[in-house]
Amino acid sequence: xxxxxxxxxxxxxxxxxxxxxxxxxxxxxxxxxxxxxxxxxxxxxxxxxxxxxxxxxxxxxxxxxxxxxxxxxxxxxxxxxxxxxxxxxxxxxxxxxxxxxxxxxxxxxxxxxxxxxxxxxxxxxxxxxxxxxxxxxxxxxxxxxxxxxxxxxxxxxxxxxxxxxxxxxxxxxxxxxxxxxxxx
Ligand code: PRP
Numbered sequence: 199x200x201x202x203x204x205x206x207x208x209x210x211x212x213x214x215x216x217x218x219x220x221x222x223x224x225x226x227x228x229x230x231x232x233x234x235x236x237x238x239x240x241x242x243x244x245x246x247x248x249x250x251x252x253x254x255x256x257x258x259x260x261x262x263x264x265x266x267x268x269x270x271x272x273x274x275x276x277x278x279x280x281x282x283x284x285x286x287x288x289x290x291x292x293x294x295x296x297x298x299x300x301x302x303x304x305x306x307x308x309x310x311x312x313x314x315x316x317x318x319x320x321x322x323x324x325x326x327x328x329x330x331x332x333x334x335x336x337x338x339x340x341x342x343x344x345x346x347x348x349x350x351x352x353x354x355x356x357x358x359x360x361x362x363x364x365x366x367x368x369x370x371x372x373x374x375x376x377x378x379x380x381x382x
């Protein structure tokens with residue numbers, strides 16, 4: 199029988215570590231926004247962020263709403279500006295709201311840079327990002343997330359929402375994919 203775990207070379211962030219980092223990030227966000235007086239909106243970027251968003255917001259005891267977007271960013275490797283295509287948009291106005299974009303990973307930084315700009319242009323009071331993973335070695339634009347779960351090396355990671363060819367999202371931990379899988 200096929201078992202996806204055989205394709206994982208090593209576990210990079212275990213289930214236990216994921217729980218601990220969600221605890222830490224949720225506590226920071228709660229502290230930062232508990233007295234803001236504005237609507238707190240979590241914008242989850244599909245698809246990779248769903249596990250993280252579900253675990254994160256369950257640990258946040260202050261009122262908030264959960265929204266989803268699906269976007270792709272385009273642009274030349276050397277340009278920081280570029281386009282963002284919105285495949286699925288918010289169902290609400292974010293004017294004057296505190297917005298936290300929930301991401302699974304920051305790679306080049308383009309998606310978050312452009313999505314932040316878009317939400318700022320819609321009148322959000324605050325736009326911050328909470329990312330599970332950060333791969334600074336791959337950065338192409340100058341972007342820094344406000345809340346970072348953990349910094350990782352430039353490895354091909356899957357699991358806990360992250361995919362290779364749409365598979366492996368359902369692994370309960372973040373693992374490094376064995377090169378034999380993508381060198382086939
Ligand atoms: C991934 C990830 C971020 C983006 C990061 O999404 O979830 O949204 O890429 O890359 P960047 O920093 O280079 O912009 P992906 O397009 O793989 O979609 P998915 O979440 O549906 O797998």
